[in-house]
C-alpha cells in the first residue's frame with residue numbers, strides 16, 4: 001500500500017479521475033483499484049475452487065474487523081458486520097426495552113435511516129420522539145441539550161450531517177447523555193475514515209454506518225459498534241447460526257450468544273465485498289485518518305474561499321470544531337440545486353442536490369485545481 005503517496009500516485013488508484021471531477025463521496029465513492037482487484041480475486045476463487053478456501057474468507061473478515069475496530073477506537077468484539085446503517089440502527093432500537101413515558105432525542109435533519117427506526121418505536125410503544133431543529137445550517141448545542149431529561153433513553157445523531165456537513169462535538173454530547181444515564185447513538189457513515197473518532201474517549205455507545213461513502217468500499221457492508229454499557233441494555237433481536245461462540249457445533253443449541261456485539265452477526269455475509277472493504281480500509285489506514293482530515297480541511301477551506309467570488313451562500317458551518325469535509329451551498333440567485341447539479345454534470349463535475357442546497361463532498365484524492373474548476377463552472 002501507499003503511505004503518504006504523492007497525489008499523482010494516489011490518483012492513479014482512482015480511474016474515475018480521468019472521467020470526472022467527482023465530488024459526491026457523501027453518496028457513493030468510486031472504488032480504488034486495489035479494492036476492485038480484491039473483490040474480483042475472491043469471486044475468482046469461488047469460481048475456481050468452490051468452498052475449498054472458505055477459511056481464508058473468514059480470515060479476511062477478521063482482518064477487516066481489526067481495521068474497522070482500529071478506525072473506531074473499539075475492541076474487536078465490540079464491532080459486528082451488518083447489512084447497512086439502517087439495519088444497525090433498527091436492530092438497536094428494537095433491542096432496547098421501552099416503556100411509556102420514555103423519550104428519544106434526535107435532530108430533524110437526520111438521514112431517514114436514523115429516523116424511521118425511532119418513529120416505529122414511538123408508534124408501537126407510545127414513546128416520545130423529540131426533534132431538535134436546524135438553525136442556519138447548524139445544530140445549536142443548547143437546543144439539543146434542552147430536549148434531554150431524566151426520561152431520555154437515547155440521543156441519536158450523526159457525527160457529520162449529510163445535508164449540511166455540520167460536525168457534532170460527540171464528547172461534549174456524550175458527557176451530557178451519560179449524566180442522564182441515556183445512550184449516545186451515532187450515525188458515523190458521513191465521517192468514519194476521514195475524521196478521527198475514538199468511541200471510548202468520546203463516550204459513544206452505539207456507532208452505525210456502512211462502507212460505500214468515505215470508507216471507499218463497495219455497497220453492501222454495514223457495521224455496528226456497541227459499547228459494553230450499551231450491550232448491557234440492548235438485546236440481539238435478529239440472530240442466526242453465527243451468533244453463537246461455536247457456529248460449527250451445529251447441534252449445540254445451548255451455547256449462549258457470542259461475546260459483545262458479535263452476537264449481532266446472523267449468517268453468511270458478502271465475502272467478496274468484505275475483501276473489498278478490507279482493501280479500502282488498508283488504504284485509508286495507510287494514508288492516516290488524521291492526515292486525510294487535515295488535507296480535506298485545507299481543500300474545503302480553499303473551496304470556500306473561492307466561493308466568495310460567486311453568488312452562493314455557504315450553508316455549512318465553517319467554525320472550528322463544526323466544519324467537515326462536506327460543503328453545502330445555497331444559490332442566492334434563485335437557481336434550483338437540481339438545475340445546478342445538472343449544469344455541472346454536463347461538464348463532468350459530479351455533486352449532489354440536497355433540498356435547496358448543492359452538496360460538494362471531495363475525498364483525499366481530489367485536488368485544489370478540481371475545487372477551482374468547480375467554482376469556475378458555477379454560474
Ligand SMILES: Cc1ncc(COP(=O)(O)O)c(C=O)c1O
Nearest residue numbers: 084085086111113162187189210
Ligand atoms: C447520514 C446517513 N446515514 C445513512 C445513510 C445510508 O444508510 P444505509 O447504509 O442504510 O443505506 C446515508 C446515505 O445514504 C446517510 O447520509
